[in-house]
Amino acid sequence: MTAAPAIRVRHLWHRFGRFDVLRDVSFDVAHGEIFGFIGPNGAGKTTTIRVMSTLLEPLAGRVEIDGYDVTIDPDAVRKIIGYMPDHAGVYERVTVREYLEFFADAYRVPTAGTSYAVVDAVMELTDLTKLRDKLVATMSKGMKQRLQLARTLLHDPKVLILDEPASDLDPRARIEIRDLLVELRNLGKTIFLSSHILTELADVCTSVAILERGRLVVSGPISEIARRLEPQAPQHAPAQPEAPAPPPPVLTRTVKLRVLAPGEAVAAALTGMPGIHRVAPGPAHTVLVTYAGDETMVAYIVRALVMANIGVSGVEPERNELERIFLEVTKGEVQ
Ligand SMILES: Nc1ncnc2c1ncn2[C@@H]1O[C@H](COP(=O)(O)OP(=O)(O)OP(=O)(O)O)[C@@H](O)[C@H]1O
Structure with missing residues (x-):
């Protein structure tokens, strides 16, 4: 493995006409990540991806794939990447x-004469073996998307660059693509995928970059970004103010609990516990507990309930970490 990250983007600028589409975008993608590149329509995701895939020369800045510069060494880059465009026919x-x-054949993949063992292997991996003799025209959108992904795997690329791989798919097809991405990651691939819908593949991403109007808002491992956004304790006691300063906003999280007791019993068990802000009924016999603090608070909440003889049969964040990050760092242009 090389010391270079799988993808390195530095000070990337691009302009169409007089419109700056990418403005000083920099981020790294480590080997073995599933990296989500997220932003609303028109944010510049496809433009970045086209530069990464050697299809567009950047106006300024540098992009390297596994240490190879996309402008200087595009042939080497093309051998390393598997690129799936959005809405490709x-x-x-x-x-x-x-x-x-x-x-x-087009990729000049060694095929051992006419046996095409590599095609068999890729069909097996992408669960297309049963459909091998099916006419492409008769396939569903989800199957066609899997076929596209299979195509990008034929030359065994190290880095997959997938532009909106789950857009327009129904929930089942989306889950299938998601599972396949996890499998590919387990095979050692680095996966870079874009999405304008936050929740689409968020749960499989290990890291993200969020783009808004051509600028990078935040990037890094989801857990690290979440930590960075935690409210910090003030460093110094404020000087004696004339009037009391308004209290700083407290960032809270909400956890959804499935409990084997009425909501009032939960509220009673948690009343007075430091950090608890609200206990409210949730959907489908759940209870929503809003608290300040990090994930360890969830453990304290569950312990308090169990000690009060309240069985807890399910715990899930009301909003996942990525959604929370999103709401905090973007200006609200994302679905
Ligand atoms: N070839 C082009 N010529 C002129 N403008 C372009 C061109 N390609 C893209 N743009 C503009 O650049 C901006 C960024 O487009 P881009 O396709 O990179 O965004 P995106 O984040 O991928 O959006 P989407 O989710 O809609 O695909 C948009 O305003 C788009 O209209």
């Missing part, structure tokens, strides 16, 4: 197998 009048054999 597929050839319709061929079978799944014919489609993949065609691209295996």
Whole structure:
């Protein structure tokens, strides 16, 4: 493994006409990550991806894939990446197998004569073996998306760059793509994916970069960003103010608990516990507990309930970490 990150973007600028589409974008993607590149429509995600995939020369800045500069060494980059554009068409009048054999030849993948073992392996991995003789034209959108992903895997790329891989998919197809991405990561691939819908693949991402109007708002591992956004204790006692200063805003989280007792019993058990802000009924016989603090508070809450003889059968954050980060760092242009 090289010392260089899988993807390194430095001070990337791009302009279409007089419009700055990317403005000083910098971030790193470590090897083995599933990295979510998130931003609203028009934020500049596809433009960044096209630069990373050697399809567009940046106006300024530098992008490296596994240490290779996309402008200086595009051929080396193309061998390392598997790029799946958004809304790419597929050839319709061929079978799944014919489609993949065609691209295996186009990529000059060694095929051991006409046996195309690599196509078999990729179909197996992407769960397309059963559909091998199916005409592409008759496949659902989700299946076609899987076929596209299979195509990007034929030359065994180290880094997958997927532009909106789950857009327009129904929930089942989305889950299937998500599971496949996790499997690919377990095989050692680095996966860079973009999305304008926050919740789409958020739960599989290990790190994210959030782009808004061509500028990077935040990037890094989700847990680290969340920690950075934790309210900090004041460093110094404030000088004696004339009038009492308004209290600083307290950032809170809400956890949804499934409990084997009425909500009033939960409220009674948690009343007076430091950090608890609110206990309210939640959907479908759950209780929403709002608290200040980090995840250890959840452990204290559960312990307090168990000590009060209240069984807890489920614990889930009302909003996942990424959604919380999003709401705090963006200006509200994201779904
Ligand atoms: N070839 C082009 N010529 C002129 N303007 C362009 C071109 N490509 C993109 N743009 C503009 O650049 C901005 C960023 O586009 P880009 O496609 O990178 O955004 P995006 O974040 O991928 O959005 P989406 O989620 O809609 O795909 C948009 O305002 C878009 O209209």
